[in-house]
Amino acid sequence: MSDGVTVRADVLIIGGGMAAAWAAIAAAKTGASTILVDKGYVGTSGVTATAGPNHWWVPPDPVRRREIIERKWADGFELGDPAWMERIIDITWRTLPDLARYYPFGSDGRGGTYYSGVRGAEYMRALRTYAVAAGARILDHHPATQLLVDQDGAVAGACGHARLTGQDWKIHAPAVIMATGGCAFRSGLIGSHGNSGDGYLLAAEAGAELSGMEFSIQYTVSPAWASTRTLPYGAARYYDARGVEIIQPPRGHAHYQALGAALLEGPVYADLIDAPVELPPILHDIQPFTPPPFVRKGIDMFKQRWPIKLFGEGTIRGNGGLRIVDDMCGTSVTGLYAAGDAATRELVTGAISGGGAVNSAWALSSGQIAGAAAARRGLALRGEAAGKARMAGTVAMHPRLTEQPIDRKAIEADVDHHMNGYQHALWRSEGQLTQSLALLDAHWRMIGDHGRAQGLALVGLRETAAMVATARWCTAAALARKESRGVHVRVDAPGLDPGGNVRLLTGGLDQLWTRPESRSYAEAAE
Amino acid sequence: MIAHIFDDLCNGCNSCVTICPTHVFDAGNSAPVIARPDQCQTCYMCELYCVSDAIYVGPDSHAAEIIDPETIRASGHLGRVRHDHGWDRPDEAGHLDHYRLLGPLLQEGGETAAQRYRALATSRE
Numbered sequence: 114m115s116d117g118v119t120v121r122a123d124v125l126i127i128g129g130g131m132a133a134a135w136a137a138i139a140a141a142k143t144g145a146s147t148i149l150v151d152k153g154y155v156g157t158s159g160v161t162a163t164a165g166p167n168h169w170w171v172p173p174d175p176v177r178r179r180e181i182i183e184r185k186w187a188d189g190f191e192l193g194d195p196a197w198m199e200r201i202i203d204i205t206w207r208t209l210p211d212l213a214r215y216y217p218f219g220s221d222g223r224g225g226t227y228y229s230g231v232r233g234a235e236y237m238r239a240l241r242t243y244a245v246a247a248g249a250r251i252l253d254h255h256p257a258t259q260l261l262v263d264q265d266g267a268v269a270g271a272c273g274h275a276r277l278t279g280q281d282w283k284i285h286a287p288a289v290i291m292a293t294g295g296c297a298f299r300s301g302l303i304g305s306h307g308n309s310g311d312g313y314l315l316a317a318e319a320g321a322e323l324s325g326m327e328f329s330i331q332y333t334v335s336p337a338w339a340s341t342r343t344l345p346y347g348a349a350r351y352y353d354a355r356g357v358e359i360i361q362p363p364r365g366h367a368h369y370q371a372l373g374a375a376l377l378e379g380p381v382y383a384d385l386i387d388a389p390v391e392l393p394p395i396l397h398d399i400q401p402f403t404p405p406p407f408v409r410k411g412i413d414m415f416k417q418r419w420p421i422k423l424f425g426e427g428t429i430r431g432n433g434g435l436r437i438v439d440d441m442c443g444t445s446v447t448g449l450y451a452a453g454d455a456a457t458r459e460l461v462t463g464a465i466s467g468g469g470a471v472n473s474a475w476a477l478s479s480g481q482i483a484g485a486a487a488a489r490r491g492l493a494l495r496g497e498a499a500g501k502a503r504m505a506g507t508v509a510m511h512p513r514l515t516e517q518p519i520d521r522k523a524i525e526a527d528v529d530h531h532m533n534g535y536q537h538a539l540w541r542s543e544g545q546l547t548q549s550l551a552l553l554d555a556h557w558r559m560i561g562d563h564g565r566a567q568g569l570a571l572v573g574l575r576e577t578a579a580m581v582a583t584a585r586w587c588t589a590a591a592l593a594r595k596e597s598r599g600v601h602v603r604v605d606a607p608g609l610d611p612g613g614n615v616r617l618l619t620g621g622l623d624q625l626w627t628r629p630e631s632r633s634y635a636e637a638a639e
Numbered sequence: 640m641i642a643h644i645f646d647d648l649c650n651g652c653n654s655c656v657t658i659c660p661t662h663v664f665d666a667g668n669s670a671p672v673i674a675r676p677d678q679c680q681t682c683y684m685c686e687l688y689c690v691s692d693a694i695y696v697g698p699d700s701h702a703a704e705i706i707d708p709e710t711i712r713a714s715g716h717l718g719r720v721r722h723d724h725g726w727d728r729p730d731e732a733g734h735l736d737h738y739r740l741l742g743p744l745l746q747e748g749g750e751t752a753a754q755r756y757r758a759l760a761t762s763r764e
């Protein structure tokens with residue numbers, strides 16, 4: 114580690130996926146000085162880059178939009194907010210085509226342009242170019258490790274470490290956008306290694322609340338040795354080790370349970386003989402990253418049987434995250450905004466997964482909204498001298514007891530097991546969840562009592578701590594929601610609680626808390 | 640997992656050091672060094688961004704693989720990901736013209752599975 118670098122900006126964006134990039138574009142366009150810090154490289158990091166986000170795409174026909182929103186609200190078990198849905202549909206429809214200067218949109222096959230679905234690597238490359246052209250400054254390999262908070266409790270910037278130069282950095286900014294993505298607890302889900310829940314931890318340390326963390330059960334099926342995109346597997350047949358076909362509903366919790374139960378018994382195999390006939394010849398053209406894991410193992414994915422695994426998706430295609438308290442994507446802390454998977458997506462998808470269309474429309478729109486709002490605040494406060502700001506980081510920085518080495522690998526393996534392990538995630542019950550929480554609490558205490566690191570090692574230890582923290586919030590919320598709703602399924606509380614259509618908030622560091630969100634922010638404002 | 644950098648193909652541009660999202664490489668004297676393979680997420684991005692097609696990522700994301708570089712060199716895998724993306728032909732249009740088929744193909748697969756399940760469920764009754 115060497116001397117720190119300190120700078121000032123109007124807006125600081127933490128993260129480097131599509132939400133962060135859309136936020137940077139919106140903020141920089143207003144003339145606000147905008148810095149984006151990403152843990153990795155803007156273009157390849159985050160799940161956007163390895164995915165191929167299809168955006169919620171509904172033409173501006175009021176009747177059709179209303180129908181779709183009403184259906185979505187019901188499908189989401191009444192936790193969504195129709196006004197937010199309408200907003201993101203509209204922003205997405207109006208904004209995505211702006212990217213045509215930088216993204217080579219393909220043909221729609223009818224002489225027009227196909228906008229809604231974009232390929233991740235090209236999408237992120239285009240967003241990077243657009244953000245830079247708009248005037249944003251991008252700092253790659255600059256993971257944030259803690260927030261700065263001023264005397265009034267408002268977020269005032271962040272600190273972190275630049276991993277390619279080995280320098281620590283500090284950026285003062287009166288408006289900060291958290292766009293650090295969701296967290297899959299390092300399940301191996303494609304593109305998710307850097308998404309360790311850092312943003313939730315950093316924000317919670319500054320006093321932010323989370324919402325919907327119980328909606329964190331979602332899986333993606335892939336070959337056992339590598340997570341890929343799932344286009345080829347829609348029609349897959351599955352077999353147990355004896356070759357007996359596993360009968361399972363094609364989607365939903367029962368689908369995961371059937372495969373999960375079989376996987377707990379032994380290997381499960383897939384074959385793709387039922388895949389659409391048009392698919393094999395063009396798969397490499399649509400999703401060039403999908404065939405190599407098979408081809409390089411010498412497996413013909415469409416002809417042979419191969420072992421599968423379910424890769425946990427946590428809050429990435431689950432939907433919990435930082436609570437949004439106003440229509441500017443503000444969090445419960447002044448000066449801190451949230452966008453993309455770092456924020457709860459309950460507003461737009463309710464209790465079900467927003468993967469497939471809604472999440473990317475949310476990431477784009479919340480990025481645009483937060484970017485513009487943060488810029489307004491940043492510009493308004495530009496002239497004011499930066500007051501004294503304290504560093505809000507806690508765990509892994511100031512051990513309560515003697516400093517001791519922390520076995521990060523063992524802790525991360527435990528977190529993965531309790532969050533993604535089929536027996537835990539697919540058969541949630543009071544007993545299971547209580548046991549998991551006790552174990553996670555012990556890991557949390559361990560890091561808080563004894564953990565301390567600096568520089569690059571601090572980045573890693575804070576990642577471990579953030580995954581433990583995220584796992585604790587997910588588990589506490591799952592315990593508190595004593596019913597089954599959407600992707601949160603409790604075997605000891607099947608069915609809906611008639612009074613359960615209320616969002617559930619959680620937070621706290623050493624002491625966790627949960628409480629229902631009693632009123633919507635709109636009512637609260639009246 | 641990241642397996643190998645072909646020193647003789649590498650032009651020393653250090654792109655991979657910069658673009659690897661998980662900080663796997665360190666700049667070296669000539670070719671970069673695979674410094675933190677345990678952080679590799681097997682995303683193939685380094686192959687996509689390497690204009691010299693000098694990188695090989697092994698298919699197994701959970702474990703390091705022992706590979707024979709000369710077998711890999713002869714296999715045709717090098718540069719394949721970049722070629723399939725069309726990134727070796729940036730001036731050519733139409734790389735994403737098939738992309739619109741993703742949704743319909745995904746839906747067709749899902750429909751097939753749903754029909755099969757309905758048929759099985761009925762036959763069991």
Ligand SMILES: Cc1cc2nc3c(=O)[nH]c(=O)nc-3n(C[C@H](O)[C@H](O)[C@H](O)COP(=O)(O)OP(=O)(O)OC[C@H]3O[C@@H](n4cnc5c(N)ncnc54)[C@H](O)[C@@H]3O)c2cc1C
Nearest residue numbers: 130131132152159160161167257294453454469470472473
């Ligand atoms: C395989 C797959 C397919 C999907 N397909 C679709 C789809 O078709 N339609 C759809 O709507 N949605 C889809 N989704 C969901 C969609 O991709 C996400 O909702 C969206 O990409 C989220 O963008 P994001 O910017 O919030 O997060 P990400 O793209 O994950 O970005 C998070 C960023 O935060 C950075 N970061 C993390 N910690 C720190 C830190 N401490 N400091 C600095 N930076 C940090 C990371 O480096 C990363 O760049 C899919 C998801 C997956 C996994």
Ligand code: SF4
Nearest residue numbers: 649650652653655689
């Ligand atoms: S990107 Fe390719 S050519 Fe450039 S340093 Fe890395 S391996 Fe060498």
Ligand code: SF4
Nearest residue numbers: 659679680682683685
């Ligand atoms: S496969 Fe991805 S994570 Fe691994 S070295 Fe290459 S770019 Fe880095």
